[in-house]
Amino acid sequence: MSTIVSVRHANDDDQPALRELSARAVATLRQVYRPTPVAIGAKHARRANRQCLVAMIGPITVGYLEFETRPDALRLLGPMVDPDHRRQGVARALISQLIAIARNTGTARLSLATIEQTGNVEIFTKLGFHVVSRAPVTDAISVKNEPLVDVEMELVVSSPAGSDHRMA
Ligand SMILES: CC(C)(COP(=O)(O)OP(=O)(O)OC[C@H]1O[C@@H](n2cnc3c(N)ncnc32)[C@H](O)[C@@H]1OP(=O)(O)O)[C@@H](O)C(=O)NCCC(=O)NCCS
Known part of the structure; x- marks a missing residue:
């Protein structure tokens, strides 16, 4: 039986x-990289423009997705899913809701x-995104001292009736 995520x-x-x-x-991400102080400051500075969707399984908060409205796209920051509730379709449910918001607001794409x-x-x-570009990371430091690559997707x-969006 599939998990019901609202x-x-x-x-x-919340x-x-x-x-x-x-x-x-x-904590999962911190095993790979740490953002620089400049990146943390920039993230906090943009906080006012952000909206947040929250995912629940019954009464339990299991994930969230922050996003910003940009002229050409809804820009995702996250999603973040509780480690105990991963691989149950929580991120998929959050992104499906964001796709619905994009459709309702006439926004052509999601980006991250x-x-x-x-x-x-x-x-x-797997969630339907494709890679747009890759570049060396400039705003985070590798925990393992390896070169990091920033991937724009x-x-x-x-x-609603179209066929150009496919959830893989
Ligand atoms: C990335 C993250 C948000 C995914 O959340 P999730 O709720 O587990 O994802 P879903 O269950 O909706 O899975 C979506 C798809 O990805 C696949 N998937 C999820 N985790 C995976 C993993 N570790 N390895 C391979 N595939 C994975 C699922 O199988 C599913 O594909 P399918 O439907 O074709 O089987 C979650 O792992 C997380 O919070 N990670 C830490 C924070 C993070 O990295 N956030 C993103 C920052 S850019």
Whole structure:
């Protein structure tokens, strides 16, 4: 039986659970890289422009996805899924909801950047994204002292009846 994941916009009451979830989820990334202080400052500076979707399994907060509205795309920051609830379709549910928001707002694509060494390119490819470009990372430091590659990815959003978006 598949897990039922519900997705909604986050509200103020979600903040304690989201802070806890963020610390647990980001630990996976911290095994690979650490953002520079400049990158952390830039992320905080953009906080006001961000919206957040939260994923629930029953009463449990299992994931979230922050995004910004840009002229040409909805820009994902994350998603972040609790380690105990990965591979149950939580990220897929969050991105499906963001695709619905893009359709409703006439936004043609979703975009994101991920670091190749995290292994996330494969996951986002399964979620329907494709690679747009690769470049050396300038705003993060490798934990393993290896060169890091920043991968820019996008997902083209079709009209509801269209065929150009495929969830792999
Ligand atoms: C990346 C992340 C958000 C994926 O969340 P998730 O809820 O486990 O993903 P889903 O269950 O929706 O899986 C989506 C697809 O990716 C695949 N997948 C998920 N984790 C995978 C892994 N570790 N290796 C290979 N494939 C994986 C799933 O099988 C599924 O594909 P399928 O439907 O074809 O089988 C989660 O692992 C996470 O929070 N990681 C730490 C934070 C992070 O890296 N965030 C992204 C920053 S850019």
